[in-house]
Amino acid sequence: MLSDLKALGVFFKYSPKRQRTMEASMEAENAKRKAANQPPIRAQKLKLLCETRWVERHTALTDFRELYPAVVHCLQVISGQVATASNVTYDGKSVTEANGLLRAVTSDAFLVALSCNIFLFGFTKCLSVLLQGSHIDILTAYSEITSAKELLQDVRINSDVEFATIYAAASELTSLFGHAHPELPRLVSRQTLRNNTPAPTLEIYWRRAVFVPFVDSLIEQLNSRFSAIATAAVQGLLLLPGSVQSITSQQQQSILDTFSPDLPDSTYFGVELRRWKKKWEGVVVAPETITTLLDAVNPTAYPNITRILHLLLVVPVTTATVERSNSALKIIKTDLHNSMSQERLNALVLLYVHKAIPIDHERVLDRFAKAKPRRFLLSDPTAPEVA
Structure with missing residues (x-):
């Protein structure tokens, strides 16, 4: 689905002639919406799927969903399926590409995948904006990533309930082409190149074939991409006053092995950690973040712990x-x-x-x-x- 969106963006971006046809289709769609007392299209044009900036991918998906009726009409005009008063002709290559893209973006599998993407990327959009910022420490990132993964895991557990809304949105798109619901693709008993999941109903088939694998893949990607952040963040969380009393000897050695090259005097880290535990023993109101903790710690009395806290603040969360x-x-x-x-x-x-x-x-x-x-x-x- 994403590859089709990328090809569609390239199809319009590098051709002013096609872009003008797209603008005419948008004007026609806005005229229909105005007659029906509906809000006009806010997006101006299709955007390419950025390879590095995930926030731009979220924007490209939402813009495409808003422009979808105009995109379909424009592809129909370019491929010659719909006549217009402009009498603009296109070369054979443009007609062939428009036919292929039109077939791709109007397929039921594409529309279901698009609805799933828009729904699930809503859980990661704010996370993407946060991770691209310049003022975020590793503990804050770890907390937000953990929260996003827990929400996605809840969606995975309650997939039958969550997918009902997505299926309704996909059915709304397929109704533009005369289908009340996304249709079941052709299945054979020994099919190996496409998803051949058995299901008693259409909704259950699309949930098993598209939605559930996508949720599992998204959770796995979050686990694999941010595993190093989780390890460093857990070590930093152990030094906070609320959890410092539960540090074991194995965890203490792990912290020392990680930060030993950067500590001013790693020889006395064990003794310093014992004094750190004694300092916060019995304290009811204690700092809960690294920034507030650094304001309360004496760097002369706790040089190694102060250095670790400073390092956790400056560790880059992303590139x-x-x-x-x-x-x-x-x-x-x-x-x-x-x-x-x-x-x-x-x-x-x-x-x-x-x-x-x-x-x-x-x-x-x-x-x-x-x-x-x-x-x-x-x-x-x-x-x-x-x-």
Whole structure:
């Protein structure tokens, strides 16, 4: 299904002629909606499925669902199945591709898969936005990923109830082509190249053939992609005051093995951990996050634990930060700024990426004035003159 959407996006993106036909189909669909007192189409055009940014994939799916009637009408016009007043003709390659795409996007299997994708990706859209942000620590990411997996597991357990809504949405799409419900594909007794799941009803067949395997695959992908995050996050959770008393000797050794190369004095980590447990023993109101815990810890008394907490804060959850830095370089390191030093380049990239961090301009001016006292006198032009 996703490959068909990608091919459809390429089909329209690189041809202004096809795009104009698509715009005409959108205008015709909006006219129908206006006559029926329905809201118009908000999406402007089809988007390509981005290979790296998952948020863009969610947007592309929702836009395609909204544009679906206009897309079908446009493909029918290009393939010659529907006549228009414009008398625009297309070459044989465009007609052939339009026929193939029209057959793909109007199949019952495609419509069921599209409805399943839109429903299940709703559980991961907010997670994708969060993971692409620049202000997220590993414990927050672990908590949100765990929550998403638990919700998907509940959907898997209650698949018969959850799929009823999806099946109704797919039936609404198939009704555009005269089918009250998605039809059962042709099945034979020894079929091996397609799903041959036996089922007493149409809804149960599509649930077993499309929905359940997709949910299982999505849960497995979350487990495999974020297994390293889960391991590091669990080690960080053990150091929080609420769970530090339950650390076993095996868990203590695991934390030490993971962070030993970066600790200032790993020899005394065991003794320091015992003092850390004693510090929070019996405390009722204790910090629950790493950020608040760092404000309450004395780095001189607990250097190793402070270093571990700092490392957990800066561990990259995804590669979005690296990709964001590469994107910033194209804007900052231009031909006119090609001779800047490495220190200045790093500072400008940090300022560009972390725009949400406030800057105290007075402190910047004071530091510059102290560092370069001979350049000029930094005075306030609005201050009254002293006689």
